[in-house]
Amino acid sequence: MALWGQRARSALRLWGPGGGRRCISNSVSASGIFGSRGSSEKKFSLQDVAELIRTRACQRVVVMVGAGISTPSGIPDFRSPGSGLYSNLLQYDIPYPEAIFELEYFFHNPKPFFTLAKQLYPGNYQPNITHYFFRLLHDKGLLLRLYTQNIDGLERVSGIPVSKLVEAHGTFASATCTICRRSFPEKDLWADVMMDRVPCCPVCTGIVKPDIVFFGEPLPERFLLHLLDFPMADLLLILGTSLEVEPFASLSEAVRASVPRLLINRDLVGPFAWRPRSRDVIQLGDVVQNVERLVELLGWTEELQDLVQRETGKLYV
Numbered sequence: 001m002a003l004w005g006q007r008a009r010s011a012l013r014l015w016g017p018g019g020g021r022r023c024i025s026n027s028v029s030a031s032g033i034f035g036s037r038g039s040s041e042k043k044f045s046l047q048d049v050a051e052l053i054r055t056r057a058c059q060r061v062v063v064m065v066g067a068g069i070s071t072p073s074g075i076p077d078f079r080s081p082g083s084g085l086y087s088n089l090l091q092y093d094i095p096y097p098e099a100i101f102e103l104e105y106f107f108h109n110p111k112p113f114f115t116l117a118k119q120l121y122p123g124n125y126q127p128n129i130t131h132y133f134f135r136l137l138h139d140k141g142l143l144l145r146l147y148t149q150n151i152d153g154l155e156r157v158s159g160i161p162v163s164k165l166v167e168a169h170g171t172f173a174s175a176t177c178t179i180c181r182r183s184f185p186e187k188d189l190w191a192d193v194m195m196d197r198v199p200c201c202p203v204c205t206g207i208v209k210p211d212i213v214f215f216g217e218p219l220p221e222r223f224l225l226h227l228l229d230f231p232m233a234d235l236l237l238i239l240g241t242s243l244e245v246e247p248f249a250s251l252s253e254a255v256r257a258s259v260p261r262l263l264i265n266r267d268l269v270g271p272f273a274w275r276p277r278s279r280d281v282i283q284l285g286d287v288v289q290n291v292e293r294l295v296e297l298l299g300w301t302e303e304l305q306d307l308v309q310r311e312t313g314k315l316y317v
């Protein structure tokens with residue numbers, strides 16, 4: 001029990017700005033990793049992962065995602081050099097990038113956060129095929145849970161039920177008064193946000209902050225579901241994240257050693273770089289291209305196209 005108690009404490013541990021591990025450059029090739037291991041062990045491949053899903057040998061798939069799955073939808077991630085949000089905050093006049101998600105700075109000047117919130121306003125962006133692939137996993141009864149660091153809400157928009165989601169860094173779907181702690185639905189504050197006004201509580205005039213988890217704030221209680229999900233998982237998919245922020249990043253090592261882990265990411269990150277496992281599969285490169293490849297190996301391409309067309313009315317080619 002001690003271990004789970006420890007994990008519960010770490011799961012609710014406050015995490016520091018930009019804490020956790022750094023991205024590892026993609027110069028470390030996956031074959032370099034597999035080569036360094038006893039070659040007797042069969043190398044796991046994307047085909048093997050597809051086979052496990054297609055034959056339903058794996059039926060409790062846990063997914064972990066970050067901002068990299070939403071860049072194809074037009075939302076910048078945080079740390080990609082040049083294009084990431086943290087490289088483009090000059091117009092906000094903040095002391096350092098992560099300050100936009102820090103309470104102390106928020107109370108000093110909430111404007112930069114609400115300017116960003118206006119950009120991320122739900123409805124401005126649409127899910128891409130990565131989100132709809134997860135929806136298909138759910139529709140087929142294979143998705144145990146999707147853990148997301150993203151606050152864009154695109155997992156919900158793609159039709160994945162909230163019961164299957166853990167929005168580890170919060171959501172814009174609700175908001176809380178920072179003084180009297182009254183809760184408000186998102187619709188109550190968006191008029192202010194869209195008019196560049198800081199939303200204030202009608203009761204105590206405190207600032208009303210969307211339920212986005214700021215650095216130093218505890219994660220939502222639902223995050224504790226990982227204590228059940230990860231020991232049960234029989235396949236872990238990790239897509240579009242630098243695995244730099246704790247305690248989310250550590251979940252990547254919370255599945256049993258025998259459980260295959262698939263990383264789809266532009267960079268080699270986290271334990272895939274410095275503590276890989278024999279059943280890791282690493283697909284470096286564009287998330288959409290790699291998801292399309294996996295979907296093709298699964299034989300789900302047509303189903304996915306139909307789903308995207310039904311959901312968006314647009315033909316996805």
Ligand code: APR
Binds near residue numbers: 240267
């Ligand atoms: N295809 C593949 N990988 C991509 C793509 C893409 N189209 N776009 C971005 N990536 C990769 C980047 O190379 C990077 O490794 O996705 C990763 C995104 O990493 P971050 O920008 O650090 O985003 P994320 O991991 O979600 O950040 C975690 O940090 O500041 C906090 O709260 C914030 O939730 C966020 C957390």
Ligand code: ZN
Binds near residue numbers: 178179180201206
């Ligand atoms: Zn109030």
